[in-house]
Each structure stands twice: as C-alpha cells, then as structure tokens.
Amino acid sequence: MNVKLLVSAMLLASTAVPALAEEPVFDPQAVRAHVTFLADDLLEGRDTGSRGYDIAASYVASQFVAMGLKPAGPDGSFYQKLTVREARLDGAPKLALNYGGKETVLSDTAQVLVRPSLTDKAVAVDAPLVFAGFGFDRPDLGFDDYKGLDAKGKIVVVLSGFPKGTPSELGAHLNSEKAVMAMKRGAIAVITVPTTEDSARRPWDKRVAMSDGPAKGWVGADGKAFARATGIRGTATLNPDAAAPLFAASGKPLARVLAEANRKGGRPRGFALKARASLSFANVWKDVTSENVVAVLPGSDDKLAGEFVGMTAHLDHIGIHGKGEDTLHNGAMDNASGVATMLEVARAVARDRPRRSVMFAALTGEEGGLIGSDYLARNPLVKGEVVGLVNFDMPVLTYMFSDVVAFGAENSTMGPVVAEAAKKAGIKLSPDPMPEEGLFTRSDHYRFVQQGVPAVFMMTGFEGPGEKAFRDFLKTNYHQPSDDLKLPFNWEAGALFAKVNYYTVLGLANGDERPRWYAGSFFGKEFASGAAKAADPAK
Structure with a gap:
C-alpha cells in the first residue's frame, strides 16, 4: 500500500475550504488538528529519513494541494530530496x-x-x-x-x-x-x-x-x-x-x-x-534519503512576483532513542506546533494572493544541524530571489502570551513590519530574554541569513506567565519524550501566534520595498556586503 497516497487522499477528501474573508479568523482547533496528527505515536518522532517523517511530509504536501499552492520540486512534486549522512x-x-x-x-x-x-x-x-x-x-x-x-x-x-x-x-x-x-x-x-x-x-x-x-x-x-x-x-x-x-x-x-x-x-x-x-x-x-516539502504561491503583482518571501518550519524531530519506559520523542511543541501555525498562516496568505510571491517550506534535518535549510538555501527551488524569510520553530503554546520575541528584527527593515504586526495582533515585542542560549543561530532561518537573506524568527514571550512556562518547558520537556500531546496546550495561543506571523508575512509580501539590511547590521555586512542597505533606524 502506498502510505503517502493514502494519507494524501484522506486529507484531501476531508479538508473543508472556508469562505474568503477580509480579516482571516485563525481557528484554534485547526492548529490543534495539525499538531494532533504530526505528534501522534504512529509517526514515531519524525526522525529524518524515517517512515514517520515521510508520512508527515505527505501530510504537509496534501495541505499545500488543498490550498491551491504550486509544487516547487524539480520533478514537479512538492519534494526536494536530499541525502543525509548519519x-x-x-x-x-x-x-x-x-x-x-x-x-x-x-x-x-x-x-x-x-x-x-x-x-x-x-x-x-x-x-x-x-x-x-x-x-x-x-x-x-x-x-x-x-x-x-x-x-x-x-x-x-x-x-x-x-x-x-x-x-x-x-x-x-x-x-x-x-x-x-x-x-x-x-x-x-x-x-x-x-x-x-x-x-x-x-x-x-x-x-x-x-x-x-x-x-x-x-x-x-x-x-x-x-x-x-x-x-x-x-x-x-x-x-x-x-x-x-x-x-x-x-x-x-x-x-x-x-x-x-x-x-x-x-x-x-x-x-x-x-x-x-x-x-x-x-x-x-549510514546514508538516508529525506525531503524538504516546498510550495510556492505566485505573486499578484507582475513587477514584484520575482521576489519571494519565505516561510519555513522544520518538520523533523529526534525519533525513538534513549533508555526508559518511553523512548518515543513525539516533538509536539518542537516542532509540530511551528508547522501547524505555518500551515494556518499559509492557508490565509494563499487566499489573499499578496503582491510578492511566497515560498512555503517544511524542512528536514533541523535537529541534526539545520541540514534541510542549508541544502535549500544553497540549492534554491524558486525562480526568483528570496528577499526575506519568516521562520516558525517551537512556539511554546502552554499559555496565552502577551508578547513575542523576534530574533533578527533589529537587523533589517523587517523589524518595523514585525512591530506593526504585533500591534495589529494586540501584543508587544520584547527583547531577547535568554541571550545565553544563542537562539539566533539555532534554527533554520539562519542558513538563509548566511546566504544574505534578512530573516526573523519569533518565539512566544516572557511577560506574565510566559517566563515560568517557557523555562519549565525547556527544563522538563525539551527533547524529551514528555514533549507530547499530554502537555497543557492552549490552542487559542496557537491561533494568536499564527495571527502575528500572518500580519508579518503579509506586510512583507505587500510592501512597496523589499526587506533590506540596515547599514549598521553585522549580518548585513558579513553576508550581504554588496546589497543595498537601509539607513539605520533612529535610536
């Protein structure tokens, strides 16, 4: 039996397409549905190169089909295959x-x-x-x-x-x-x-x-x-x-x-x-084959359609390993929650048809060292240029957050777009509360930064109950079998996280100017020395 085809057919048959609305309403239960599927024991932790990961990839591809997105793979599929060495x-x-x-x-x-x-x-x-x-x-x-x-x-x-x-x-x-x-x-x-x-x-x-x-x-x-x-x-x-x-x-x-x-x-x-x-x-x-799942939405403005805003989230987790009664690492928060919110943002963006084109990518091998993102950044699939990227990775959705941290926002003109998005979503931006963790280089957006692409990566913030909830997750559940569906998910928080990212992506895709590094940004100077820069914002 072809598992990929079976899963795709079931999902396509059961996907309802809501009516178009000017202001999209993000459904907490839609976020929950994605996480429930991706973090199920049947996917065995979605390790790179595993059958469980392939099923997750088929799930994401079928969602892209339902949204009317175009496949970006070189063979006309949604898959960019790569060999990963273990x-x-x-x-x-x-x-x-x-x-x-x-x-x-x-x-x-x-x-x-x-x-x-x-x-x-x-x-x-x-x-x-x-x-x-x-x-x-x-x-x-x-x-x-x-x-x-x-x-x-x-x-x-x-x-x-x-x-x-x-x-x-x-x-x-x-x-x-x-x-x-x-x-x-x-x-x-x-x-x-x-x-x-x-x-x-x-x-x-x-x-x-x-x-x-x-x-x-x-x-x-x-x-x-x-x-x-x-x-x-x-x-x-x-x-x-x-x-x-x-x-x-x-x-x-x-x-x-x-x-x-x-x-x-x-x-x-x-x-x-x-x-x-x-x-x-x-x-x-041991060499295994895995795949990035990549789709595109053509821009509605012919003059800007060759410029792409990227959306990325890693689909893999760390599979089954370790000792003890439970060795299955479901990765519900890391990163089923990120893929789930990306999919809901993609669904809303696809209905809006913004001016710039948008690339959507569920990536393999993040846990092994940002492997899929590095491969995609060095072997691009889009016929155009990725001018800015928004990454979704492990939003901690156990509390209703009132602020977000946007790593990388201060380095480019994406910063004001994120600030406006947060304002529209009714929340605020906060500085990095855990600089000792060095999070900016630890997720997929960074491989695109190294290719000169301005990027932001948001996480749920520390205001109110946030710090305790976030630190408790890192201490107790991060990369543990307990990162599963038994966690006290707040699905309303998932809808809010989708909303702030939606406003960010739409602002970038509809802006008159493409994102630009600020003249004083270290990353702009280090990785995009020849690119036109924007004046540094007033302090």
Whole structure:
C-alpha cells in the first residue's frame, strides 16, 4: 500500500475550504488538528529519513494541494530530496592527555564527549594543546583571542559560549564559527570546555543524554558530506572536572579561568598549555534519503512576483532513542506546533494572493544541524530571489502570551513590519530574554541569513506567565519524550501566534520595498556586503 497516497487522499477528501474573508479568523482547533496528527505515536518522532517523517511530509504536501499552492520540486512534486549522512562512533573514542610527565587516558562519557566525523571513517590526531579563551578571532569586532598564539598544527582548547555582555545575536554567530576560526589559524582539532554558566544551564549528565544520537549532514553529488571546517579533524567536549588538572599543570587554574569568563565582559587570555593530546576514534556511516516539502504561491503583482518571501518550519524531530519506559520523542511543541501555525498562516496568505510571491517550506534535518535549510538555501527551488524569510520553530503554546520575541528584527527593515504586526495582533515585542542560549543561530532561518537573506524568527514571550512556562518547558520537556500531546496546550495561543506571523508575512509580501539590511547590521555586512542597505533606524 502506498502510505503517502493514502494519507494524501484522506486529507484531501476531508479538508473543508472556508469562505474568503477580509480579516482571516485563525481557528484554534485547526492548529490543534495539525499538531494532533504530526505528534501522534504512529509517526514515531519524525526522525529524518524515517517512515514517520515521510508520512508527515505527505501530510504537509496534501495541505499545500488543498490550498491551491504550486509544487516547487524539480520533478514537479512538492519534494526536494536530499541525502543525509548519519555518523556514529564505532567503539569508544580515546582522548589521551600528556602533561606533568604522565599520560591520562579519557574514554568514558563522564569525562569526554567526542562528536562523530561525517568526513573521515577513522580519525587520529596527536598535537600540542593551546588555550584560546572563547576562541573568537575577529579583531575587526574587538575579539582577538588568538593574539600571540601559534595554533598551526595544534589542538585548540576553547570555552563554550561567548563573553557576557556581547550582543546575543553576534555572540551566537561567533560561537557557531569557532571551528572555522580555529581552522583558519591552522588548528587540526578543537576541544571545548563548558563555562560555569553553560554547566549550570546544561549539566554534564544532561549533556551526555543529549549526545547519544548521530552526527548528521547533507551529502553532495560527489558522495562527500558537506563540511564548513574541513581542516578540523575532530571535535570534543571535555568535562571541566577532567580539564582542571590539565590547566593546573600549566600553572593556570581552571577555576580562575572560569571565574574570569563568568564576569561581565570577562575574556580569559589564551596561552600555550604545557601539554599535548592525542584523539582517536572510528566512525560508521549510514546514508538516508529525506525531503524538504516546498510550495510556492505566485505573486499578484507582475513587477514584484520575482521576489519571494519565505516561510519555513522544520518538520523533523529526534525519533525513538534513549533508555526508559518511553523512548518515543513525539516533538509536539518542537516542532509540530511551528508547522501547524505555518500551515494556518499559509492557508490565509494563499487566499489573499499578496503582491510578492511566497515560498512555503517544511524542512528536514533541523535537529541534526539545520541540514534541510542549508541544502535549500544553497540549492534554491524558486525562480526568483528570496528577499526575506519568516521562520516558525517551537512556539511554546502552554499559555496565552502577551508578547513575542523576534530574533533578527533589529537587523533589517523587517523589524518595523514585525512591530506593526504585533500591534495589529494586540501584543508587544520584547527583547531577547535568554541571550545565553544563542537562539539566533539555532534554527533554520539562519542558513538563509548566511546566504544574505534578512530573516526573523519569533518565539512566544516572557511577560506574565510566559517566563515560568517557557523555562519549565525547556527544563522538563525539551527533547524529551514528555514533549507530547499530554502537555497543557492552549490552542487559542496557537491561533494568536499564527495571527502575528500572518500580519508579518503579509506586510512583507505587500510592501512597496523589499526587506533590506540596515547599514549598521553585522549580518548585513558579513553576508550581504554588496546589497543595498537601509539607513539605520533612529535610536
């Protein structure tokens, strides 16, 4: 039996098309219906490349059909197929630290976590160690952690995160670039030591529990997995307890280094460690096929129809893994809720036929490292240019929120559009309440930002009951089997989240001017240096 065809036929037969209205009414039960289907046990957590994910993809495609959207796939379907490589460790890895005239061998996950390699079946590196603070090599931005250091041919040790007081979006970007910066300095491997703040937010036992899945990446036509830091042979995270003797042997107590990093503006200086390390591990690979689900709505204005506003939401979750009675990770909030609200916004936008064209994409592989979004951003399907993007990822819908946080809004002329959308929806905009999480680089919109596209990513805010509800979800349910339909969903909140995103998308798609980076935006200068910029807004 063809499961995709069966699911599509059932959905098409049961989909009712409401009458056109000037101001769309977002139905909380419609959001609930999508989440109920996508988070059902039958989809087994929608892991990339799994049968459950394929059923979810068919569901989304059938919804696009019902909306009258056009398929964007190269074969006339709604699917952009890609190969995803899964890499797992083959046996226990070995990290040997040589200092103080002795060798300390670490292989237990209580001491070290080694990331599998997508590019090498076997890895063996042996080199001196050098500590580079937070590992930022951007003197032009005031970060010069490699000053006076020789990292060529060496293993670089860095702290996790970024200095306190750094603008959160800039810090998140630089944090995601550490391996690339180390590579450009000639390093061959990177070892990360969590800061005090990072350890408090993500204790080591939780870090271990989250590390049992494979490393993932998309594979090109040449059969090689894409990698940005090709010169970095291996990466590992070292438990601070295991790292302390290493620093002590160099006369630099780790406690003092971490205390400096924990101070606002603190930037521990780098130094050559009086030690060397060897890191060795083997990998097994499994290549699977998955797909992005992509549709387009042609613009109604011939002069603007070649410009696309993108809407994205990741469709995957993390499947079945772990130990215990319940190992199925349904991903109801992450990200069935985001896909559900995107679908309802798409339905309303499709009825309105805005001036610009709109691209709708349910993406694979977000949980494995923004894989589907990176593939789509580098291999575009639309016949035109994506000029702005709105991303939907894990709105926490357990409370009726009164504010939203719009990551990226201050970087471009999308900001005023979001502010107006929030006003129309009867809510307010708030600044990032969790800069330490570095959320700006952790969802699919960021792969489009790296291709020069202005983007925003909204989350439900912290006003009123928001902070407790959001933090409780992150602490108890995020990437846990308990992220399921037993959560106390507030479906009215889902309708409100759809509404504010609808006003945002429609404002972008009907605007006289395409979104533009502000002249002072770091991201505009970094990724779209040749693009026309807008004057910075008055402070």
